[in-house]
Amino acid sequence: MKIVCPRCEQDYVVELRVRRTGETLFACKECDATWFTRDAIGVAPFVDLGTYLKPKGIVTSREEIETIDDPNPIVSKRRR
Numbered sequence: 250m251k252i253v254c255p256r257c258e259q260d261y262v263v264e265l266r267v268r269r270t271g272e273t274l275f276a277c278k279e280c281d282a283t284w285f286t287r288d289a290i291g292v293a294p295f296v297d298l299g300t301y302l303k304p305k306g307i308v309t310s311r312e313e314i315e316t317i318d319d320p321n322p323i324v325s326k327r328r329r
């Protein structure tokens with residue numbers, strides 16, 4: 250999957266899994282825009298990953314969030 254983030258156009262959207270809930274999300278690592286299905290990317294409104302997970306008591310860490318599909322060449326580096 251190689252979908253450029255329609256919000257910031259700076260990075261690809263990666264497929265993530267929230268370990269605690271088993272939920273699959275699609276998020277941009279650059280701006281944290283998040284969609285819930287692949288088809289929704291760029292179509293449906295996005296949510297902010299941190300804002301979405303916070304009420305669930307989940308922080309956006311590597312322990313909580315598993316990357317399923319990262320089209321970016323550098324997987325571990327998170328640009329800020």
Ligand SMILES: [Zn+2]
Nearest residue numbers: 254257277280
């Ligand atoms: Zn983005």
